[in-house]
Amino acid sequence: MAFTERSEATRTAILGAARKLFAEQGFAGTTIRKVASLAGVDPSMVMRYYVNKEGLFRAAVNLRLNLEELPAPPRERLGEAMARHFLSRWEGDLSDEAIMLLLRSSSTNALAAQSMRDVFTSQVASFVGRALGCGPEEAARRAGLVSTQLLGLAFTRYVVRLPPVVAMPAEELARSVGPVVQHYLTGDLP
Amino acid sequence: MAFTERSEATRTAILGAARKLFAEQGFAGTTIRKVASLAGVDPSMVMRYYVNKEGLFRAAVNLRLNLEELPAPPRERLGEAMARHFLSRWEGDLSDEAIMLLLRSSSTNALAAQSMRDVFTSQVASFVGRALGCGPEEAARRAGLVSTQLLGLAFTRYVVRLPPVVAMPAEELARSVGPVVQHYLTGDLP
DNA sequence: GTCTATAATTCGATAGAC
């Protein structure tokens, strides 16, 4: 399909609104009407460009962790570097809508959970494999354990908003969680 | 209010069905009709006894971690004991509906998130304070960090169902995560 | 105590005029 500039502007406005609402309210809580309203377009435009609600969600989910941007640190400081990388993505002015979207929706939406699995098996596990120079099976196990900690941090800080976890500055969290990630990366596995 | 035996049986049947469905489908995905159907009663009975959907949810949320049942282990094995306690609650035949309910609903429901905060500030933090004999502020910080790991484990294993985390037996997970919990309990804080 | 009937919304999706 080819699109004119006009339609392209509408498409991106819809997508931006959808990302924001899916991230804030999850899949079920987001309605096509609200997305259209926030984007300033007619609800039928959403259907026209994205067919249905699932198509819109599928387009909105596009999480790149950009782990390749992480400057290769010495092996023994990899854990803290990873923790810092994730926290810096999540914090900041425009907080990472992609991860919040998956975090909020994967509890009740199969497609979101699948996307989360894809991200954390392909991107995280493959990064771990490259960084450690280990086989894919060991990389998957280590990446899985790393994910329990990093996703748990995101879940408690941004979704549940547990007061002591919210109160800690990102820098302090990176120093607390870093050694744990390091342990999962290079420590003994049971 | 006083209730007869007949109404009491209906009430508990409704509550059991509600717990199961809220745990599986979250707040938005659960409908009063489905709850009534599973409980084998008329939908209007649900309204009669629990006023509205929020009242039903409020009644269904009642999470006791039973940390007082945990036999006091030596201080240096507390981490693994806690990890094992949580995993043994979550695993097993009838898996812990209460935590799944909160886990699945707190992403998009404010009441569920509040309940999760209550549980992990009161029950977990107070347990940590007693077990370590430290002040409430330190206990809250340590309990918060412990929660990032334990909730993250539950989230990745039972909600996202990350393959490598699902594949590990509970015993292996306890041995992997135990030292981390131990570190948050008794290690240095930044 | 239990159930029928239905009100009042809301949502996703479609058809078609312009």
Add this chain to the structure above:
DNA sequence: GTCTATCGAATTATAGAC
């Protein structure tokens, strides 16, 4: 490309008969 009008389904919730 954009919008109006609307369908059909599902939902929470209420009123009232039995």
